[in-house]
Amino acid sequence: MEKRNKIYFFANRQPSGLNLKSQMEALISKYDFVVTENANDANIIASIGGDGEFLQAVRKTKFRQDAIYVGIATDDKKHFYTDFHIDDAKLLYKALNSEDDTIEVRKYPLLEVNINKEMRYLCLNDFSIKSSIIKSMSMDVYIDDDKFESFRGDGLLISTPTGSTGYSKSLDGAIIDPLTRCFQMTEIASFNNNNYRTIGNAIILNEERKLSLVLDKMEDYYPIMGLDNEALSIQNTDTIDVTLSKNIIKTVKVKENSFWDKVERTFL
Incomplete structure (x- = not known):
């Protein structure tokens, strides 16, 4: 088995982010790690910052299937994707090289x-x-190619289990255990009156389902779409198909800091 010690640090390009990156590289050099400036050469990709930096690190390195992602916090705030702190390189080293059951992937x-x-x-x-303008939008929603509803409102959000604690929760979506392979659709300010009717609740779909959105092209707008914390603007959008990918992201997790520990700490 290839030794897991080639590490790439991802940080924002602001002077403060680059300074923290240099600081972390200096700390980790005391241990058996090889720091690389090319993410493709690494088998560990570490984000420096909060959840936003972690999401960017995963996206900018193209959702590597052969690498492990870790989040390193730079403040004392509680984040969902960061299990380590910049001041404790020793814990990171121990977690990535432990052969006992104190950590898991x-x-x-x-x-x-x-x-x-x-x-x-x-x-x-x-x-x-x-919608990209101050106007509601309409689209037909299909589940496995069968029409489910005609939606009109501000928009729709589709989330993974780990994403269920963010924007989805603020829309009254369910919090989903990440060990459950599924995805969730929640409505953003839907219309429900004598002319328009939607389910009005979040729906959770099994990993084998396909969710399809067919946009009403008679409307005078084009959509703004968000992929995690990154905007995607494509003017000519007709259909959108969403499924649960066969790909996954691997992260190192300290057992004492499980997903449900984080939910309790953040919301209760």
Whole structure:
């Protein structure tokens, strides 16, 4: 087995981020790690910052299937994707090289988003679609190619289990255990009256399901779409297919800091 010690640090390009990156490289050099400036050469990809930096690290390195991702916090705030702190390089080294049961590798599911049946994207947290102007939008929602509802409102959000604690929760979506392979759709300010009717609740779909959105092209708008914390603007959007990807993201997790520990700490 290849030794897991080639590490790439991802940080924002601001002076403060680059300074923290240099600081972490100096700390980790005391241990048996090889720091690389090329993410493709690494088998460990470490983000420096909060959850936003972690999501960017995963996206910018193209959702590597042969690497382990770790999040390193730079403040005392509680984050969902960061299990380590910049001041404790020793704990990171121990976690990545431990042979006992104090740590484990978790596998997080990803969404696969196919736009117009030709552009494919992955998401770790969620995918959102909204109108680009101050106007509601309409689209037909299909589950496994069977029409489910005609939606009108501000937009829709589709999230993974790990993304269920973010934007989805603020829309009254369920919090889903990441060990459950599924995905969730929640509505953003849907219309429900005598002219328009939607389910009104979040729906959770099994990993084998396909969710399809067919946009109403008679409307005078084009959508703004969000992939995790990154905007995607494609003017000519007709159809969007969302499924649970066969790919996953592997992360190192300290057992005393499980997903449900984080939920309790953050919300209770």
